Amino acid sequence: MPDYCPADAIAESQRLTDFYGEPISTYTRADALTDGTLVDAGDLGREAGFIWPVALTREVHDQFVRWSAEDRAAQGGWGDERGRLWDLLYTLAVAMKARRVTDEQPVHTFCCQPRDGVSRDAQLVQVTVSVGPGDHFEPVVTISRPHATGRPVE
DSSP, X not given: OOTTSOHHHHHHHHHXXXXXXXXXXXXXXXXXXXXXXXXXXXXXXXXXXXXXXXXXXXXXXXXXXXXXXXXXXXXXXXXXXXXXHHHHHHHHHHHHHTTSSOSSOOEEEEEEOOOSSSOOSOEEEEEEEEEEEOTTSOEEEEEEOHHHHTOOOX
């Protein structure tokens, strides 16, 4: 295991394996990134101010980041995917640093032109952020829609 893993998390993992045996099946964050369930924010996450790896759910990416020439033609606007991803990541990083997004209130509201084929103006939309353990107990950030977390949106 990497040296940044907390010893107690490694011990707990081993204890569970000793008790239950080897898992029958696993699905890791790496698997989700490979199969497209999660989309890696890449270096733009670090540029925006995140110190840990950031991934978006496919739903968040498709609704608020993805933007093609066809989208521009149908909805107007001049944005591109990199710019839309930057807007999401930067506003979220600023909100987290200002403690407007916390464990108790993980919902972030920002302006975005929805990718719905008709909207020409930006609207307020919400995403939820969670910081949790990655495949090797390292901190990672995941951005999803509020309903995906099961937490109520206020």
